[in-house]
Amino acid sequence: MTSALVSRVQNSPQRYSRFYPFHGARKPLALLLVTLMSGCATTRVTQFHNFSQAGSAYVKASQVVLDEAGTAAIDADSLISQQGRDALKTADERRKSITTSDEELRERLLILREIGRHERLLQSYFETLGALADSNAPSTLGTAAEGVFDSISKLSPIIKNASLGGVKIENRIPQATSFVVQSFKVKALEKELKARSAAIEREIALEEAAFKVIADNLQTDLTVRLQLQESQEVIEPYASPDALPPSWPQRRNEILQATVAAQSAQSAAEAAGKLRESFIALVENRLSEPSISQVIAAINSMLDLVQQIQKASPTK
Amino acid sequence: MDATQLYSSTLEQLNQIIVKMTSPEWNADVQGSPPDQRQQALSELLRVQHARLVLGNEVLQDISEDLKGNEKDLLDGQAAVQAALDSLAAVQTVLTAVSSLINVVARIVPL
Numbered sequence: 001m002t003s004a005l006v007s008r009v010q011n012s013p014q015r016y017s018r019f020y021p022f023h024g025a026r027k028p029l030a031l032l033l034v035t036l037m038s039g040c041a042t043t044r045v046t047q048f049h050n051f052s053q054a055g056s057a058y059v060k061a062s063q064v065v066l067d068e069a070g071t072a073a074i075d076a077d078s079l080i081s082q083q084g085r086d087a088l089k090t091a092d093e094r095r096k097s098i099t100t101s102d103e104e105l106r107e108r109l110l111i112l113r114e115i116g117r118h119e120r121l122l123q124s125y126f127e128t129l130g131a132l133a134d135s136n137a138p139s140t141l142g143t144a145a146e147g148v149f150d151s152i153s154k155l156s157p158i159i160k161n162a163s164l165g166g167v168k169i170e171n172r173i174p175q176a177t178s179f180v181v182q183s184f185k186v187k188a189l190e191k192e193l194k195a196r197s198a199a200i201e202r203e204i205a206l207e208e209a210a211f212k213v214i215a216d217n218l219q220t221d222l223t224v225r226l227q228l229q230e231s232q233e234v235i236e237p238y239a240s241p242d243a244l245p246p247s248w249p250q251r252r253n254e255i256l257q258a259t260v261a262a263q264s265a266q267s268a269a270e271a272a273g274k275l276r277e278s279f280i281a282l283v284e285n286r287l288s289e290p291s292i293s294q295v296i297a298a299i300n301s302m303l304d305l306v307q308q309i310q311k312a313s314p315t316k
Numbered sequence: 317m318d319a320t321q322l323y324s325s326t327l328e329q330l331n332q333i334i335v336k337m338t339s340p341e342w343n344a345d346v347q348g349s350p351p352d353q354r355q356q357a358l359s360e361l362l363r364v365q366h367a368r369l370v371l372g373n374e375v376l377q378d379i380s381e382d383l384k385g386n387e388k389d390l391l392d393g394q395a396a397v398q399a400a401l402d403s404l405a406a407v408q409t410v411l412t413a414v415s416s417l418i419n420v421v422a423r424i425v426p427l
Contacts, residue, residue: 080338080365087358097362100427104369165372166327217372220331227338235340 044184045133047287051278052130054295058275059123061302062211065268066116068306069214070109072221075314077101079228111162115210118159121152122203132189142188149196152203159210165217172209174273176202182285197283204276211269222262222309229255229314254312261308264301271298319380322387323371326421329394330368333414336401337361349407357407360414367421374425382424393417 081098088094128145131137160170181197184190234252237244274295281287317325336342337360346357383390396413399405405413421427 077365077369080334080361084358084362084365087355087362097366100366101369104366104373107373108369163373163375165331165368166323166374168376220335223335224338227335227340231338231340231343235343 044186044285047282047285048130048133048189050292051282051287052126054278054292054299055126055275056123057299058271058295059119061299061306062119062207062268062271063116064306065211065218065302066112066119066214068309069218069221070112071313072218072225072309073108074105076221076224076228077105079225079232079314083228108164111159111164112214114155114158114162115207115214118152118155118203118210119207121148121155122200122207124148125152125200129189129192132192133184133186135186137186137188139188142192145192145196149199153199156203156206159206164213165220167213167216169206169210169213172212173202174205174208174276176205177276177280179280179284181283184285193283197279201276201279204272204279208269208272208276211272212266215265215267215269219262219265222258222265225314226255226259226262226312229312230259258308258312261305264305267298267301267305271295271302274298317387317391319383320376322383322390323376323379325394326383326390327368327372329397329417330364330371330421332401333364333397333417334361334368336410337364337414342407345407353407353411356411356415360411360418363418363427364414366427367418367425370425370427371421379424386420386423389420389423390417393420 081101084097085094088097125145125148128141128148132141132145160168160173162169176198179197179201181190181193184193234248234255237248274291278287278291278295281291337357346354349357393413393416397410397417400410400413418427
């Protein structure tokens with residue numbers, strides 16, 4: 001499975017370099033998989049290093065999904081506003097309509113931004129944990145981990161209490177899993193895991209919940225956007241007696257492919273779920289190559305989703 | 317039905333309506349309708365979009381009393397919209413049902 005994923009990333013450089021965000025997100029994935037295949041995955045340092053890299057890859061990919069969630073909401077609203085503008089008779093009506101939309105969209109974007117910040121802090125925590133696993137790690141790293149965790153825990157109530165599309169994120173948090181922190185040779189690492197691993201598991205669960213809610217909204221916004229695009233860019237030009245633009249078959253293909261991809265919007269939440277399972281396995285000192293491969297596969301699904309929907313973005 | 321369920325079922329219905337009202341099939345039906353109906357379809361499309369954005373950003377506890385106070389009308393409105401969508405009713409029937417539901421939502425949040 002791992003080698004198949006490696007070849008998927010490595011044999012399609014053209015495909016993965018088409019979009020800048022993809023290029024950036026796929027690169028560490030490929031490096032991580034090469035590391036996994038080098039046969040040193042069983043050592044403690046490698047386990048923590050691999051998890052830290054998987055966590056970074058997850059954060060990079062999910063930042064792209066967050067951006068796309070915001071973009072899809074704005075694009076859907078813009079297309080609706082454009083289409084419905086003719087029904088607004090006065091300048092005041094038009095002004096009020098667009099101002100209301102802007103205000104509400106801004107609120108949604110703020111929540112997405114906070115989720116992005118929470119993710120980046122988690123990434124820092126994973127990196128610190130990776131560094132702590134090294135027996136030569138400086139003693140100050142434990143304090144650094146505590147500092148990052150403090151920042152995470154200040155942010156998480158804001159996300160828990162936030163609603164997106166009417167769904168409170170807290171209501172979608174999966175149940176806590178009980179696990180036992182194993183003994184590790186590096187005592188600073190063991191101390192850190194005993195102090196905070198249960199709380200970190202809850203923070204990854206919060207990410208999972210946030211992405212479940214984001215995915216529901218993303219799916220509706222994308223469906224709306226793609227349907228309007230299909231009418232405007234595919235059906236109406238075809239129905240018109242005028243000549244079709246040369247780009248018509250390509251646009252048709254992109255829009256229809258993205259319509260199918262939109263149905264897999266839950267892949268970001270699945271990736272967070274796999275990351276949470278891997279974190280528990282890491283703490284229990286049983287993180288294996290297949291576990292990491294599952295995280296990578298889930299991240300790849302996220303990236304595929306974004307790639308399809310970005311290709312079908314409204315023509316500028 | 318408690319306020320949480322009422323809130324989520326209303327939003328779910330608004331999402332279903334917006335998906336329907338942006339579909340190519342709906343667009344084709346509206347294109348074949350008289351001009352005043354086309355105008356009304358555009359107007360309702362905007363109102364539905366605003367309703368889902370505004371209601372979706374509300375904090376449930378701030379509107380739970382208003383939701384409960386309008387429970388019957390909300391549920392009747394949702395049922396009427398669903399019936400119109402399920403029976404592939406004519407554009408005017410769908411618009412009338414949608415308009416009634418949005419009028420109820422407008423009692424709960426300013427639109």
